[in-house]
Amino acid sequence: xxxxxxxxxPPDLAPTVERTPLAILKEQxxxxxxxxxxxxxGQVVTQVFGQGNDRRLxxxxxxxxxxxxxxxxxxxxxxxKLELYPLDVNLVSGRGITTLNSETEFIAYLxxxxxxxxxxxxxxxxxxQVQS
Amino acid sequence: xxxxLFWNTNRKPIAGLVARLVEEHQVDVLALAEMGISGVxxxxxxxxxxxxxxxxxxxxxTAVEVFTRFSPDxxxxxxxxxxxxxxxxxxxxxxxxxxxxxxxxxxxxxSEDSQALGFPELARELRQEEERAGHARTLLIGDLNVDxxxxxxxxxxxxxGMMTRQxxxxxxxxxxxRVYPTFYNPMWGHFGDRSGGPSGTYYxxxxxxxxxxxxxxxxxxxxxxxxxxxxxxxxxIITQAGDTPLRMESGRPDQSIGSDHFPLLFKLSx
Numbered sequence: 001x002x003x004x005x006x007x008x009x010p011p012d013l014a015p016t017v018e019r020t021p022l023a024i025l026k027e028q029x030x031x032x033x034x035x036x037x038x039x040x041x042g043q044v045v046t047q048v049f050g051q052g053n054d055r056r057l058x059x060x061x062x063x064x065x066x067x068x069x070x071x072x073x074x075x076x077x078x079x080x081k082l083e084l085y086p087l088d089v090n091l092v093s094g095r096g097i098t099t100l101n102s103e104t105e106f107i108a109y110l111x112x113x114x115x116x117x118x119x120x121x122x123x124x125x126x127x128x129q130v131q132s
Numbered sequence: 133x134x135x136x137l138f139w140n141t142n143r144k145p146i147a148g149l150v151a152r153l154v155e156e157h158q159v160d161v162l163a164l165a166e167m168g169i170s171g172v173x174x175x176x177x178x179x180x181x182x183x184x185x186x187x188x189x190x191x192x193x194t195a196v197e198v199f200t201r202f203s204p205d206x207x208x209x210x211x212x213x214x215x216x217x218x219x220x221x222x223x224x225x226x227x228x229x230x231x232x233x234x235x236x237x238x239x240x241x242x243s244e245d246s247q248a249l250g251f252p253e254l255a256r257e258l259r260q261e262e263e264r265a266g267h268a269r270t271l272l273i274g275d276l277n278v279d280x281x282x283x284x285x286x287x288x289x290x291x292x293g294m295m296t297r298q299x300x301x302x303x304x305x306x307x308x309x310r311v312y313p314t315f316y317n318p319m320w321g322h323f324g325d326r327s328g329g330p331s332g333t334y335y336x337x338x339x340x341x342x343x344x345x346x347x348x349x350x351x352x353x354x355x356x357x358x359x360x361x362x363x364x365x366x367x368x369i370i371t372q373a374g375d376t377p378l379r380m381e382s383g384r385p386d387q388s389i390g391s392d393h394f395p396l397l398f399k400l401s402x
Binding site for chain 1: 176183186187
């Protein structure tokens with residue numbers, strides 16, 4: 001008679017990092033709403049692409065104007081493997097792909113993108129139309 | 133506790149009053165009919181302090197505009213027409229709801245027969261969405277432009293709204309071999325002098341034989357599957373926003389300050 005095999009998994013399985021790029025993006029999406037009284041909202045849409053263990057997670061960071069029939073502007077897309085870093089960021093407006101090797105680099109890059117003339121122009125145009 | 137506020141604002145620019153009510157009653161879902169100002173203006177008033185509220189527009193232009201204290205991603209439009217919006221409310225760690233909001237044709241433009249004939253169609257749409265959702269935890273809220281006692285509201289093939297919780301808790305009734313689900317309509321208890329509040333939500337009088345004066349066109353109906361979450365006195369007809377009275381000395385809605393309808397406040401213990 002066979003005996004029951006106990007769980008062979010270690011009991012202390014836990015996330016390897018406290019903050020994922022996805023968590024950072026979601027927090028920033030929420031902060032856009034706070035900064036614009038929710039006239040504009042940030043949105044993060046995640047997809048998985050590729051095959052087998054080479055699959056990558058792709059996070060689209062969008063700006064949505066709910067009162068403009070949910071007009072959605074894709075600002076950039078972040079992609080990474082299971083290990084999170086390095087990650088690639090591709091600005092939809094151009095500049096090509098930038099590779100970032102750590103959370104610190106990622107946050108600095110986001111700060112730069114959010115403050116860029118291009119992002120300010122998009123947000124300004126959306127706010128003007130929302131409030132007209 | 134989830135708190136809903138519905139108000140037919142009669143196209144008045146009363147965003148300030150709306151925002152005061154939302155703050156005062158800690159409303160989670162705000163539904164407005166006959167908005168006289170844009171959704172953006174309402175949103176800016178609601179978020180004048182902290183940006184708690186979101187605009188949750190329908191996919192098609194609909195007679196009721198919705199604002200939520202939670203992300204509109206949790207309030208997915210399922211069925212929409214010019215007058216009706218049925219949404220699936222999927223808040224985390226809470227039972228899913230169907231929220232049906234509407235502003236139905238007025239007695240000024242539709243005969244009572246035409247109004248009554250529209251209700252079986254509405255009831256079918258509701259049942260269809262309940263089948264798609266796989267449950268009947270449905271909350272109906274809006275300005276139906278008929279009173280709770282009218283045929284479309286009471287008839288089995290209409291909304292089948294029962295005047296007591298006990299009657300509604302039967303769940304369904306069979307008429308001529310067909311099974312019709314019930315709604316609990318707590319608005320019945322708000323007519324007349326003994327309701328503790330105003331005698332209706334809307335006042336209308338003219339020189340003819342039969343006049344009811346007070347009407348309750350603004351209503352909340354609850355499916356029996358939601359009764360377990362429904363407090364004993366779930367609906368309040370609001371007559372005051374902060375220190376601003378919304379009614380005149382006669383008790384009727386004061387249109388010089390607010391709307392010709394009183395707002396409805398509804399709570400669910402979810």
